[in-house]
Amino acid sequence: MTGQPVPGSRGTLRAIALSAYGPTLLGSTGAGAVAPIIAVSARELGASVGVAALLVAALGLGTLLGDLPSGALAARIGERRALLVAAVIEAVGMLMSATARSLTALFAGVLVIGLAGSLFGLARQAYLTEAVPVRMRARALSTLGGVHRIGYFVGPFLGSVVVARWDVNAAYLVGGIASLAAFVLVLVAPDITAPGRAGATTAARxxxxxxxxxxxxxxxxxxxxxxxxxxxxxxxxxxxxxxxxxxxxxxxxxxxxxxxxxxxxxxxxxxxxxxxxxxxxxxxxxxxxxxxxxxxxxxxxxxxxxxxxxxxxxxxxxxxxxxxxxxxxxxxxxxxxxxxxxxxxxxxxxxxxxxxxxxxxxxxxxxxxxxxxxxxxxxxxxxxxxxxxxxxxxxxxxxxxxxxxxxGTSRDDASGARGASGASGASRDGQRGT
Incomplete structure (x- = not known):
């Protein structure tokens, strides 16, 4: 059932792969398709090279502006819901960018994409941290980083195909479709963090x-x-x-x-x-x-x-x-x-x-x-x-x-030594008694 925890999922990467890594792969593929296109879009709207660079920087600016509010929102509504919200916001930013007819509108759209990326990144990190035990935390999170890299590697190739077939704005549509696909996947995939949410209400305050x-x-x-x-x-x-x-x-x-x-x-x-x-x-x-x-x-x-x-x-x-x-x-x-x-x-x-x-x-x-x-x-x-x-x-x-x-090993060794000493003493007593 949608939203139900996965029995026994806490402890194996394979069990949580769809819930944890699927949305990340989709989201990063969409973002990768868009990243090389932002400057091109700005230039087509009449921007100078310097202004086009500023438009590209809007993506990072949106991420910076979104970091702290993303933490507050994820704490209040939970990591899974935050992922859903982020996917919707990112799709809106993609649509805004695709339909932008001015540099101001494009800047706003790219800024929204950056804000969504911040929320998505924080939520997936908290989501996965909650879902896996400490003994395999680094492998889980490094795999998350690897999946993100794969998406960013594949995305530009996918974007280039649709841009060659249609126009520059088609890349944003690829990003929007990827965001919506991530939304659907988060919605239907089992919730892998539900067992560990004790005290979440208090934390949200x-x-x-x-x-x-x-x-x-x-x-x-x-x-x-x-x-x-x-x-x-x-x-x-x-x-x-x-x-x-x-x-x-x-x-x-x-x-x-x-x-x-x-x-x-x-x-x-x-x-x-x-x-x-x-x-x-x-x-x-x-x-x-x-x-x-x-x-x-x-x-x-x-x-x-x-x-x-x-x-x-x-x-x-x-x-x-x-x-x-x-x-x-x-x-x-x-x-x-x-x-x-x-x-x-x-x-x-x-x-x-x-x-x-x-x-x-x-x-x-x-x-x-x-x-x-x-x-x-x-x-x-x-x-x-x-x-x-x-x-x-x-x-x-x-x-x-x-x-x-x-x-623990030292205590066990000490106990063993004391036990051996006691046994030796008992043996000697027994020998004296005979």
């Missing part, structure tokens, strides 16, 4: 501000780490095409570089989750940032297609090693009694980093060469790795579990 104020030490330490990670990832996305253009690669060659690096990135999402569940969050967080830093430092040394591809692949490897990292760290730190409100602030930290990364790149290139800026940002990524090494272990449930197991 808490404001986002009060939750973030209570947990500000976490946001100012681990949250800064999330900002650093998302900033490094955003720099990678902006840096590679800029460098490829600077060394004379054609757009087709740049797309090839991105495709190869993206393929490496997508292949690593599940191994990343396994690594975090098996060996702790630091085992993925620190190497991910170090490899990203290495890739940024190597990029200025590349001047040919092969060399640029190799450097971009190193960056893709670093990004893939951290698949699901930000969501996992947020899930680890979120208080169960106010998870949605906390995740609103957490995602705001990550989205601020995503916005700040390209800004930092732009600022550095104003005072130094692109190659020098790449090296400086690479050093920044290494510093971020050090920050994560300090703060991630303090909130890592796998570390706490291992410590508990070690204490």
């Amino acid at each position: 808490r404001s986002v501000g009060s939750v973030l104020l209570e947990h500000r030490p976490v946001l100012l330490t681990l949250g800064v780490g999330a900002l650093w990670v998302s900033g490094a990832r955003a720099v990678r996305e902006a840096l590679v095409p800029l460098w490829a253009e600077s060394v004379g690669l054609s757009p087709a060659q740049t797309a090839l570089v991105f495709g190869i690096a993206g393929g490496v990135d997508m292949l690593l999402f599940y191994p990343s989750g396994w690594l975090m569940d098996r060996h702790g969050r630091v085992a993925a967080a620190v190497p991910s940032m170090l490899v990203l830093g290495l890739g940024m430092a190597l990029l200025p040394l590349s001047t040919t297609l092969v060399a640029v591809t190799a450097a971009a692949t190193v960056l893709g490897l670093g990004n893939g090693l951290g698949a699901g990292l930000i969501m996992t760290l947020g899930a680890d730190a979120a208080p169960p009694e106010a998870r949605a409100q906390f995740l609103g602030g957490w995602r705001l930290c990550a989205d601020l980093g995503r916005a700040a990364g390209p800004v930092a790149l732009s600022g550095l290139t104003a005072v130094m060469t692109l190659g020098a800026a790449s090296v400086v940002l690479g050093v920044g990524a290494v510093i971020g790795a050090g920050w994560l090494r300090i703060w991630v272990p303090r909130h890592d449930p796998t570390r706490l579990r291992r410590q508990g197991e070690q204490r």
